[in-house]
Amino acid sequence: MTRLRSSLASHAGSMRDPDPANARRAARDAWQTSGLVLINPEWLTSWVDRQQLIILAERVHGERKPSG
Numbered sequence: 001m002t003r004l005r006s007s008l009a010s011h012a013g014s015m016r017d018p019d020p021a022n023a024r025r026a027a028r029d030a031w032q033t034s035g036l037v038l039i040n041p042e043w044l045t046s047w048v049d050r051q052q053l054i055i056l057a058e059r060v061h062g063e064r065k066p067s068g
Helices: 009-015 020-034 047-061
Strands: none
């Protein structure tokens, strides 16, 4: 029996839904190994903390462009 193989098979691994736990782990590792800060505002439960993060991000990178 022959197996059918799609030309997209090599991309299958990158087509999975993002794993939020993996993103947090990668952000933690970036901080611990190189001092790089990666924070998703949704990870912060406090409105004040989220606003402080947004203010810092805008100070460093400028205002976010609207998506769409």
